[in-house]
Amino acid sequence: MITQSDFQLRGFRVLAQCGPDRAEQLLAGITTGNLDFDETYKDQRKGLVATFTHPGLGKLVLKIPRARNRRGWERFLTLFRDGEAFRRFRDFRRLREMGFQCPEPILAAEKRVSGMVVDGFYVYRFVPGRLADNRDYRLIVPELLRLHHRGYIRRDPKSDNYIIADGGRVFFIDFKLKKPRIFNRVRCVTEYRRFLRSCPEGIAFRDQVPGSRATYFLAGLVSSYLVWKRRIRHFLKGKLKF
Numbered sequence: 001m002i003t004q005s006d007f008q009l010r011g012f013r014v015l016a017q018c019g020p021d022r023a024e025q026l027l028a029g030i031t032t033g034n035l036d037f038d039e040t041y042k043d044q045r046k047g048l049v050a051t052f053t054h055p056g057l058g059k060l061v062l063k064i065p066r067a068r069n070r071r072g073w074e075r076f077l078t079l080f081r082d083g084e085a086f087r088r089f090r091d092f093r094r095l096r097e098m099g100f101q102c103p104e105p106i107l108a109a110e111k112r113v114s115g116m117v118v119d120g121f122y123v124y125r126f127v128p129g130r131l132a133d134n135r136d137y138r139l140i141v142p143e144l145l146r147l148h149h150r151g152y153i154r155r156d157p158k159s160d161n162y163i164i165a166d167g168g169r170v171f172f173i174d175f176k177l178k179k180p181r182i183f184n185r186v187r188c189v190t191e192y193r194r195f196l197r198s199c200p201e202g203i204a205f206r207d208q209v210p211g212s213r214a215t216y217f218l219a220g221l222v223s224s225y226l227v228w229k230r231r232i233r234h235f236l237k238g239k240l241k242f
Contacts, residue, residue, distance in 0.1 A: 012109040059126040075116040083110045083117030091177040102172040129165035134199040141205045143170045148188035158198040189219035
């Protein structure tokens with residue numbers, strides 16, 4: 001397997017594990033708009049998600065987080081950290097290194113102006129399979145709890161953020177990997193309880209969730225707070241038309 005390389009190309013800083021030549025081909029196709037998409041899942045102001053086929057790499061997924069690339073406050077934060085594309089690329093690598101299933105990262109590219117990321121995208125290998133649903137909780141929950149036992153959360157744990165591949169293998173998709181430094185146990189149990197809101201059947205694994213009853217109760221309060229916070233934010237956005 002080609003190891004990760006970090007280099008400058010066409011005004012972008014590039015992380016790639018497909019080699020410089022193929023990275024050049026991918027970057028040229030993406031930045032010039034000359035890719036022929038097989039299927040477009042999303043093409044909105046918020047972002048683009050589409051599949052395409054590369055003759056040497058097979059079927060790939062391109063993701064462009066347009067909204068995150070544009071937001072002023074997110075650009076400001078990239079003065080002190082990587083942008084969305086690099087962070088997701090590294091999340092893919094970290095999760096795979098820990099022995100979990102997720103798409104193989106191929107390339108991530110970022111362009112900076114005055115030290116801030118103003119453009120970026122990433123490419124990963126397409127995973128054949130089907131989107132999970134609530135009927136797959138017996139496959140999903142053990143993997144989610146295994147991640148929690150490692151001290152990590154994945155954000156947005158609902159069932160359709162996993163793919164079920166051949167042999168019942170569970171692939172994590174649309175995740176943002178994080179290892180909370182404060183209240184780690186509560187944060188992990190909170191994520192499990194958030195999963196239960198979309199898939200109550202997952203309660204069958206309650207006895208495998210680490211922590212005391214007090215931790216479980218506190219996590220329930222935090223979960224409820226997050227739900228109402230999101231509802232209020234969406235309501236305000238609708239009213240104020242942000």
